[in-house]
Amino acid sequence: MSQPSALSATGLNRRSFMTGTASAAAAVPLLGSPVKAEAAHGSGAELRQPVVTSLRINKQSYELSIDPRTSLLDVLRDHAGLTGTKKGCDHGQCGACTVLVDGKRVLSCLSFAVMNGGKEVTTIEGLASSDGALHPMQQAFIDHDAFQCGYCTPGQIMSAIGCVNEGHAQSEGDIREYMSGNICRCAAYPNIVAAIMQARDETKGA
């Protein structure tokens, strides 16, 4: 549903889908509790009414008034000023926007911000400790040159931590498979695998 139609000229993305085709009914199951009632009975116009959303990001509380169609990714970047999380496709296909929500890896472009009330969101900016010491995964990425342009890197690092915590970093083969949702067009893949192997045990405890 959220995929654009490759055959239509302009494509149909989830935004036009929600406001246009779907109207309220189809949107309901997608939305979290804060706006559920409003959305359920609303017209397209009301759907765009800003809603106040409380978010916990990197252990800080944010109260934001946002268009309910705003993705978690756009809230991080455009409203919370946390531009470390990157947009590479906006369609859940590249992994650049990966963040941790309650410790699990999530594609923030596929998650409406309003669905994340009450949850703990961790982004790349929240990894290093306040004294500047890097998370072991960050250090490992530097040590193994696990990036070139660095654009996919925040997503790779968040995904790598998620991957380790899921128990999917038992072997190099495992890592290659479970990190394949994060595209690196510079193709630093062997270095990414080496970095995760290095940081794996330390990450489990971190």
Add this chain to the structure above:
Amino acid sequence: MDAAAPRPKDNQGEPLPRVDGRLKVTGQAHYPADLPTGNIAYGALATSSIAKGKVTKLHLDDARAVPGLLDIVTYGDMDKVEKPKFGNSGATSVGPLHDRIIFHDGQIIALAVAETFEAAEEAAQLIRAEYEEEKPTATFDSPGTATIPAAGKSPLFKEDVKAGDFDAAYAGAAVKIDQRYSTPTQHHNPIELFSTTAFWQGDQLVVHEPSQNVTGWKVELARQLKMDPGKVRIVSPFIGGAFGSKGPMTPRTAIVAVAAKRLGRPVRCVTSRMQAFGTQTYRAETRHRIQIGAGKDGRIAAFAHEGWEVTSRPDSYVVGGTSATGRMYDYGSILTHVSLVQADRNTPGYMRSPPETPYVYALENAMDEMAVALGMDPVEFRRINEPKTEPIGKKPFSSRSLIQCYDQAAEAFGWAKRDPKVGAMRDRDWLVGMGCATAIYPTAVAPCAARVRLTVDGDVRLQCGSHEIGTGVRTVAAQMASERLGVGIDKISVEMGDSSLPPAPVSGGSISTASVCSAVLKACDAVRAKLYAGATAEGGPLAGSHNDELDLADGKIVAKSGASAKVEDVIKTMQVGAIEEYAEFAPKGATPEALKKLYAGTPEFHGGEQDEDSVKYAFGAEFVEVRINRYTREIRVPRLVGAFAAGRIMNTRTARSQLMGGMIWGIGQALHEATEIDRRYARYVNRDLQDYLVPVNADIKDLQVILVPEIDHAVNPAGVKGLGELGNVGTAAAVASAVYHATGKRIRDLPIRIEQLLA
């Protein structure tokens, strides 16, 4: 030792970690769309749904009714602006909002600007166009193509190279092949989306946009907007992958600048991944016919390479890789021809090793076929045809270490264990194949400027308008300064990616390391000269010493006699706070206008096959192992070994990473990448990362890069050959060679897919 940091051999620099590594792993490296800009308005593009015809009417009312909509920029709104120009700084001559003619699918028809990204997207999608539609021509073999010779038609392509009497030599050859090859349309798909953010400060325009060419864009954008280039600034501190896609500026930049001016407010437009397929450039599909004739001893007597490339109607983009393929081996006689095939498509553009990727693929696949026809080992076949001088102009190679590359890669790969019989190597349900191919890339260099300041505290500030696209250019520039000024790398700060810095050439053609390091070297040496003058001046701490007896190390000037003086003290005795030098580097053979052209954003390239004294190329050899499932024909590439020689290696870590990335790009070319075209509508079909396949982590297993030592003083003062585009040149042909070895099927059309192996 860590694989990412190869131990330096002769003429190779330390594998220092990237100077911007910490920024990149903490999310603090700011790519253009990350740069903070207050009070921003969001832009979204509306694009055409036809490929050829005219826009007769635009319906904007629904879009205008979207709450939060601020403006729509469309036909008529760009009339006071010059149309874009096609060239190194401009992707196309099509001014999409200048007139209502549609040249290709996905052409920009409007920009909607709104308070939020959501509203802008909604509005853009509500813009409806009515068209007078014509039947478009999609690609090769579509009705309506026009075929023209490249030579003479495009300033990008000088001549069809030739030598000797091909016809006679081919007719008389004992063993020959005559085959056709093809490569598909490909899109760069850097992970960073294309974006433009524009804002005005009085009469000055600032643009944040990922760019490989900030100086060229500044000049071209100023021309379009009829402004003084001094009032335009392009800012692009980090670039999220480029591969050529961010070399030429697209028409979007001026449109967003106009929108920002109309609103009196910053406007940011991030192009969707889907829209990028039609609004940016791409690698056009190519076709090749190759004829090779040889004696029974394997010596090639005749080589012909004919190429066809798709381009747009308005612009004659051409890659013309016969220049490299014609110089690869000792052919005897050579005949080449390149044609352009015009279709109703957006204008293609540079994509990582633009000429070599398709043309050398065809050549190397043909070389493998020829080795089979001769019953000869493919490595041996290349060894026999290794030239002493380049076969067209008979000039020497400034250096050529191809055979060393083959020897070292073959050894590491275990080529000797290969059973040459087709289909002879099996591992349970997997057919195993091994293949190899040559990589080649011309070594060019361009003028470049740099500013270096050394302060009394020993801090170094290095400024150069080059671009960090992931190559590590910031790191190697810092290494060069560290070496020449005797200061630690941590004392050096590097500023790049801003058109207000000293100009550097476009970061394309693998020229950046050589050009930037040559300029930094020159600036540092000027700083050294001043320091030495201060130290040896009367009353100076090393008075009486000669400059050529001095060296700089660890913050000290050391004389041959053993006497030394702290840099800090020397600067103090000179009664200044810092020494700053601005250097302009121009390569050997540069014209008197070379530096002027650098500032004008049209730098001269030197090297490759153009120089008088020698031809300059970097070489490599790649070996791959493929495994093909005997039932499903699934193709895996579990092992790759590449050996490359590229003159002085500034940093073995960043060099290895670039070559590794290139080799993996080659896997993409061999097995994954192809933009599918709907021939009826001349439209790209798989316009996203779900259906445009690129290699992912699980596609790559064991990959080894060997850096073969090579010294070449002729290429440039830094002795550096570029290698960012070398790695992906040989891979696809090596895979095709290995697939043949495993299955006996010769696949000539890329990408190689399961269906071709099932038949």
